Amino acid sequence: MGKAIIWFKNLDRNKQIIIVLIIVMAILWGLTNIMKSWRNNPAYWDYNTENIDQKALQGSQIEYNRNTYWTLQLIVDRYINSYLYEVAKENYSGDKVSYKEYYKELDAGYKKKISKSKYEEKAQDLMSNIVLQEEQYEEHYTVLPTTIEKINRYGQDMYLCTIKVDDQDGIEFVKGRGYIGVKLDQKRNIFRIFYLGGQYE
């Protein structure tokens, strides 16, 4: 090491600069690779995810914690009710919060990827299978009971909830699944939505 320093000191200034630049480039290259592997780490949620398939679920872990499960179930219920409030305002007696208000509180990474109109479109696509308008009385809506069927955890705090509409008398009433990604900040007790989507038949 000492010899290398002496050799470096004896070089002329231009050569020293070139060597320093090469070392800096090598460090940058190394850091880029580390970042890249971190990005490709299956535990990492990819904000570019459009549909939930094997690739999207790769590396995530199934969450078994009952406390987390019920916390997420209550959050999902709140979100569904916020859609109900928007469509059935006069006839709705719960919390007067519209799903549209969640746009400005989305997870920062997701918000960068999605415009307000696209967000509303995705929420409507998801909710139109859960909150149904009655045929006879158009101002009346029915909320189908839902259950979080599975939770996939990414990293420590991002949970992708697979939502299933409960069977009605043993029959699968709505075929397909909805997905809501919820990031929990357990220190501050706040949540942020990081994904909305659904694959229905």
Next chain:
Amino acid sequence: MNNLLQNNLKTVIIFSILYIVAIITILIFIWMPEKKAPEIVKYSNIDQDIIDKMTLKKYMDELIESYQLKNSSLLYNKMEESFWEYTSETPEDLNRQIELLDTNNPTVGNVKKYFSGNTVIYSAQVSFGNQNKQINLIEDYPGSYVYSTGTFYKYNYKSKNNPIEGMGFFVKSIYQDMNYMTVDIDIYNNNDSSSIVKMENISDVQLILEDERSISMNNVNVAKGNQVIKSGAKSNKELVFNIPVEVQGQIKRIQFNRVSIDGAEKSLEFKLEL
């Protein structure tokens, strides 16, 4: 020379100011209190008691509704898969019971909760009029359950383990009750000579828990003593262990402490996780 010094001094001062400003900015950025989150994204922590109440209410409401509707197909669908394999009841018995039950005002009485690995079991006394029914709700994953009745909990099938010292162990089934467990096992002898699996004492076969505690068989009568297994043959054994359901989830291995192979007595163990 003076000019040069003056110019350098100016540069040093400018850089120092910029450096201090940068440090202050970074410090402010680090220590700045986080923006207060609006109410719509706040949530409350849930107590375990509330979780249990919500879980039980959801499952029991659904199950009792199926009883009230006298809808046996719904009940079948929700029943633990292997229930019929181990119970003396038949689906016809269930139909008859449902028909005879007074399902007007069922009440859920004493509820006990057990853990078995990732599984939670709620065991409840449900009164239908003057008839009581023991109902076990088995939750392998939160939000989803199957059920069984009576003291029966679950009946699992397990797979074959790789042979150890020429001996193959194939757990055919495990019957899990609230207080004990029965392991139905086929033992294969792939050695060139006969082997003896000794089961004279209760400690000849033991379950090893995750904390390395061991549970011996409850008696040797069911296992029927020593078993000589000829080369290429198999023997079937039923081993019963007194082990409460909440401890069953902690089982890691099963250990055969006295297996005689080619005249030498060995202890063989293999993985057994529920």
